[in-house]
Amino acid sequence: MNSSKAASLIRSRAVVGAVYMVLAGITFALVNVATQRLAMTLAFPAASTAFWQYGFALVISLPLLRRLGLSAMRTRYPGRHVVRVALAALGVQAWITGLATVPIWQAIALVMTSPFFVIVGARLFLGETVGLHRWLATLTGFVGAMIILQPWSDTFSAAALLPVLSALLWGGSSLIMKDLTHHEAPETVTVWLLVLLTPINAGLALAEGFVLPSGAALWLLLAAGLLTALGQYLLTLAYNAADAAYVQPFDDLKLPLNVIAGWLVFGYAPSGYLWLGALLILSASLALMLKEARAGDAGA
Numbered sequence: 001m002n003s004s005k006a007a008s009l010i011r012s013r014a015v016v017g018a019v020y021m022v023l024a025g026i027t028f029a030l031v032n033v034a035t036q037r038l039a040m041t042l043a044f045p046a047a048s049t050a051f052w053q054y055g056f057a058l059v060i061s062l063p064l065l066r067r068l069g070l071s072a073m074r075t076r077y078p079g080r081h082v083v084r085v086a087l088a089a090l091g092v093q094a095w096i097t098g099l100a101t102v103p104i105w106q107a108i109a110l111v112m113t114s115p116f117f118v119i120v121g122a123r124l125f126l127g128e129t130v131g132l133h134r135w136l137a138t139l140t141g142f143v144g145a146m147i148i149l150q151p152w153s154d155t156f157s158a159a160a161l162l163p164v165l166s167a168l169l170w171g172g173s174s175l176i177m178k179d180l181t182h183h184e185a186p187e188t189v190t191v192w193l194l195v196l197l198t199p200i201n202a203g204l205a206l207a208e209g210f211v212l213p214s215g216a217a218l219w220l221l222l223a224a225g226l227l228t229a230l231g232q233y234l235l236t237l238a239y240n241a242a243d244a245a246y247v248q249p250f251d252d253l254k255l256p257l258n259v260i261a262g263w264l265v266f267g268y269a270p271s272g273y274l275w276l277g278a279l280l281i282l283s284a285s286l287a288l289m290l291k292e293a294r295a296g297d298a299g300a
Contacts, residue, residue, distance in 0.1 A: 017242030018250045018285075020234050025254040027231035032104055033261045034224040039100040040266075044217050046096040047208035050089070051201040056225025057232070058194045065191060072191045075184060084176035085196035091169030092197075093204060098162030104262035105148070108254055109277070110163035112145040117171030125175060128243050137288040144280030147273050178239045186236040193232055250285050 035053070038044040065072060075081060098107055119138055122128040150156070180189050205211075213221050238247045256278045 013241050017238050017247045020238035020241060021247045021250040022253055024231050024234035024238060025250075025257055027227050027234060029254060029257040029261045031224050031227045031231060032099070032108075032258055033265050034220045034227075035096055036099045036104055036262075036266070038217060038220050038224075039096055042217050042220075043100075044213070045205075045208055045211050046093060046100065047201070047205040048211040048213075049096050049221070050092045051198070051205040051210075052213055052221040053224045053228055054092075054194065054197040054201055056222055057229040058198050058225075060226050061191070061194050061229050064187070072185075072187050073195070075188060075192065077180060077183065080176055080180055081189075081192040082196065084173050084180070085193055086200060087169045087173040087176070088193065089197055089200045089204070091166045091173065092201075094162045094169065095166040098159060098166065101157070101159045102163065104266070105259040106160060107163040108258040109145040109148045110160055111167045111170075112141060112254075112281075114167035114171045114174075117168055118174055121171060121175040122178070122243070125179075133288060133291050137284040140284035141281045144277035144284070146277075147280070148277035150273065174239065177236065178243075181236065181240040186233065186240050189236050190233045194229065250288075253282065253285055256282065 031053075035049060038049050039046060095107070095111070102110075119134065151160075177189060238250075241247070259278070
């Protein structure tokens with residue numbers, strides 16, 4: 001590959017979208033480590049975890065809100081923002097509840113069913129073209145996840161279905177996000193998420209029994225809030241740069257990232273099948289990125 005082709009590849013919106021999605025995956029892997037320690041080790045309630053995590057994310061984002069001013073909240077689609085955030089909030093509740101009993105790597109493998117919901121939804125509701133290579137990449141990623149998960153084994157439990165519910169809810173939220181990025185700036189989409197999540201999560205926390213954090217829980221929630229604000233913004237940039245059906249399979253890269261995080265922090269030791277599944281996921285994502293980048297160059 002000569003230098004001009006390499007430079008063109010780097011500037012490709014397909015590559016930009018993929019890079020933002022991978023960075024978001026790294027950020028959320030760190031969030032998951034903090035969340036699982038809160039849920040599994042410290043037994044901090046899921047609803048209160050979600051409230052404080054996104055509440056701190058909102059506080060951390062206040063300098064950005066001040067810089068942008070009220071113009072960042074200006075929108076012609078308030079209803080879409082509300083529905084999108086409600087789906088995201090319910091997805092967070094299901095996810096945190098699942099992390100109380102399901103190891104990170106297993107939960108991530110299950111939540112990787114989300115691309116199916118996103119790709120079908122992108123075709124039905126957004127009118128995006130879903131070519132054969134996109135379907136094959138997503139299917140390959142899903143097969144890799146199933147190899148790792150082994151839902152037919154005796155160790156499979158009903159609690160593991162909570163990440164699947166999260167995948168469905170987050171898939172719907174992602175589709176609405178993609179639609180909004182056609183009309184509004186990424187900053188507006190991110191700000192609406194942070195602002196609306198706090199009151200929604202507050203209601204859920206009060207219903208479950210509100211808990212104030214202290215000690216290690218407080219520091220973990222502060223870290224999770226900072227990383228959540230960063231991750232959500234990166235996610236919005238990814239969907240703004242490329243089609244939802246294209247960037248979503250790169251979310252599969254969160255599997256090896258979370259496996260490494262779970263191994264380093266919690267000592268989880270997935271079966272050897274993990275590496276075969278991870279190889280399928282990584283190969284499918286890389287092949288998809290390169291094909292989309294070449295297609296973008298040809299159409300330029």
